[in-house]
Amino acid sequence: MLDVIDVILTKYNYIIYMSLMTLGLYGMIGKSNLIKKLIGMSVFQYSIFLFYISIADVEGGIAPILVEREVTYTNPLPHVLILTAIVVAVSTLAVGLSLVIRIYREFGSVDENKILMRLKDD
Amino acid sequence: MIEELSNHLPILLIVSGLIGAFLTPLIGLIRRELCSFWASFITLIQFSISIFLFYQAVQVGRISYWLGGWEPPWGIEYAIDILNGFVLVVVSTICLSVAIYGRKSLLKEVPGKEIQLYTLYILLCTGMLGIIITGDVFNLYVFLEISSLAAYALVAVGDRNSLVASFNYMIMGTVSACFILLGIGYLYLMTGTLNMADLSRLLPPLYDRPAILIGLALLIVGLSIKTALFPLHTWLPDAYTHSPSAISALLSGTFTKVGIYVLMRFIFSIFGLEYFLRNTDIFTFLGWVASAGIIFGAIMAIAQDDFKRMLAYSSISQIGYIALGISLANNFALAGSLLHIFGHSLMKTGLFMVAGAVIYSKGIKRVSQLEGMGNVMPFTMGAFLIGALSMIGIPPTIGFVSKYLILLGAVENGEWVFAAVILFSSLLTAAYFWRVFEKVYFGENKKEEKAGKEAPLSMLLPTIILAILSLVGGFLAPMFIRVFELWIGGVILGGV
Amino acid sequence: MRETGRGIILRTNAKFMVPFILLWGLYVLTHGTSGPGGGFQAGVVLAAGFILYAVVFGLEDTQKIFPFKVVLVIASLGVSIYAWIGVFAIVCGGNFLEYGKIPLAHEAAESSKLGIEMVEIGIGLTVMAIMLSIFYTFVQRGD
Amino acid sequence: MIEAIKLAITVAFLLAGSFFLVTGSLGIVRFPDTYSRMHAAGKCDTLGVSLMLIGFIIYQGLDLVSVKLILIILFVFFTGPVAVNAIIRAAINSGHKMWTVEGWKEWKKERIESSEGLNDTSG
Amino acid sequence: MSIFEIFLYILLITTSIVLYRVIKGPSLFDRIVGINAIGTKTILMIVVISYVFERPSFLDIALLYAILNFIGSIVISIYIERGGVTE
């Protein structure tokens, strides 16, 4: 029992990112609304960013912006990487949203089942 | 000056693409038609740089370029060895030929969107070349996402269905990119470095750690989605069927191959063969999945009536061959895989070009309507014949050599099931192409159309060149294999 | 200025806010090396300012200041700044993006800082232009 | 000594600000309809933010940092009401129902009939 | 532990109170109001964090967040009002 609590307390970042990831995956697969799929996709991506940020943490470290004082910084590299990855995520979201808009104009719905029915009708 | 510039060729490969992509809107403001020439020009530059880099890599050995002048473990490194350089040449060849081919084809299929289309096109090519030459795993992820984004957008410009296809592609692609990112994260967590050479140096002592295995599993799953390995292929048929023909030609010829390349890079260069010899299950699993994919793709291809959809399922089958070759991991099979990357790029791009040419001049999309095309479009169908024969594996084409090598590899490892799968699937391949031959050469053309309704020269020429290359490639295969052996020897000897 | 009666509060406030927001965006853009600013944030703020303007005063007015073509040109220009600075570093004898080799200032560190700021400006312009172009394409109805 | 007084004043301001923030949040939860929730949100937040930031200004003394804090106060002061106004206009123009004492009984009946609640608009 | 950290927790509590309204709804406007209120509290949180960590440069981020929060609320409400961002 104590072991379990210990694991939860020390590895809680992994638990959080895993549960967020599962949530996102569920949104992507389980929802039929395309916008909700995109939201799930974003949650999925951001859970991984959280994982990266959490592995960069140093005990008592602060955000890696230079200051004059003598301090411990967290590892700056994952922050830089995640900045790039966030830009990528945002562009993916933009592409996805524009696709959804065009799908809506074309099919008059953002519901996957209805769209597939309309496709079948053709 | 020239001397100095030639040291910077790896980065110029990428920068020329970047500048080219973002100058396309400016070019398009002057004249829309110039965009396609501009794209051809940029891809031509990239093609020549790639050839030169490959030549250098063969002659001199590994080329390394430090971005911003920072030393590798800290800065981003671009590295080219033989594997790299070879895939570089393959991809840039396809990019160039599709750029030439696409001018007329895209104009007809998606009129009035040249500016966006060619910006994305150059971006896609640049992203793929970037994936290939980079020596930094995170940089690889970024380039992968750049090219994937361009690919989603390019798939979406096709017909009505392509929007849904592109959406599904995007969802799958994002999942795969996230898995890759997560895998990279685990590797970084364990080793503290992102440089490929550094990783391969630091990984061996950590072989027993479970985190490494998790990272590898995530990477393999992610890359399998990008390469459309069998159970994770679901995005591919729709995306290839509904996108414009030139785009499906490009994607089929290059993007999946790049994914395979990344897989090879991770398996053989970064993790090293030794890791897989300790955990042989991974290769066994990969082999079974690949052979299931080979059979599945071929059977599904037989069932299709849509020409492009048939080719798409055929792609799934052929990607299985390459993966099978990787999983066998001996001299013959690896050489066969590499050769099949080259061969399949040529053949499949050529076949998609044929499909596009038929759509261009006749508007025909279905196999059952192809009756008598052999007389109407003799050159196009000649190219189709060569490509299809090569796909089946009839000597002396390149497809024969690569399949034969993979078969030899299977025999050498004593994997008789895989050998049987290869032989059996060749029969299936012959079956689905025979259907087309039958229609094209022996079918009755009801309208009694005469010859001379060929596609324009700018579409015909790349098609024929690719077909001839896949024919000639069979004769040149020994030369290629000698080059591959330089790399394979390093991998296998270095590993064991 | 079609709906005279409605939205007076919003319009008058937007008139007042938009210049400040844009100027603040430029401030973030130019102080990238000394604060938490940088190209991306600045691009977003600038784009947000223009989006506010477009939302309140209508798309036509905004496209008078920033036509779609100009947006595309700015996006190209931004990336070109980045690429050409990198190429310029090659010409000056360094590696790609080795700002220290660019003769902008006496010391390598100083010119490296300047080089980074110029790249940041390029990134900011690109981000702003891309954001705006996304906004334009989303807002315009029908193709 | 002066430091301690400064800190005390700061904390007093901060407490006052957070008191208003908490009441604002409670109001958002407690009030029966969207419009009255906007009252809670718009006003209490603006004042709470201003008070807390004034506290920080006193703590900081007068320099460039506190100038920036003043800028934030001004910004919140100017934009808070505008945002609330924009939202309330959107709500009224899209026909959002209003809670009144007279309509209370009717509202309750409706709510029992359809568990969706009364304030569901098409949005 | 700095004394300002207490206020961080107070702000967190208020945020979670408002979050109830955002999740519960019941209408779209309740959610917008809630999100706007959460945004205001986030500005304050960033300011408090900048004092906890003694990093004055975080104030820029607070101002940035204020701008984006404002513009976000405006754009959403205008979108709902007119059925499109611009007419």
Added chain:
Amino acid sequence: MEKRSFGGFSLLISFVVLYLFWILNSGRLELLYLSMGVICSFAIAYIFHEIFVPIKEPKAAFRTAFRFLLYIPWLFYQIILANLDVAKRVLHPAMPIDPQIIVFPSKLKSELSMTTLGNSITLTPGTITVDIDPDGTFYVHCIAREPAEFLLSEVPCEMATRVGYVFGELPRWKK
């Protein structure tokens, strides 16, 4: 003709204000940053000066700015009263509220003054401006009747008169 001569004034004012804003934000007195500020704020001022400074007359503008500064403390006092009122209503167990919309004329003329009054009303006790008609009629949503009494007690009400005085449209408020 007249417009042109005042155009220079609005450009100057907006440039000065924006440049001040820049310096306060930047806080770096190096030549590079100062000159960047000149360029940026001039560019912004040049594009937006016509809508940024709506008062075209220099004297009126300065007078307005001065009176506005005097108006703010009064407004702040009112806001605190307002908040205590709302807090009381929130924390009161019975929640004594009776939402309604009231309409009253304000006799204000310019958009700027109407906006100021609108924002002030939104900030003060239990009232939110919903809409303003071009003739100065205000539609106000109030949480109960009593806190809104001060708007309805006379025409124009105290707040409207004070705002009108700030913008030189109405005489000074006298009790």
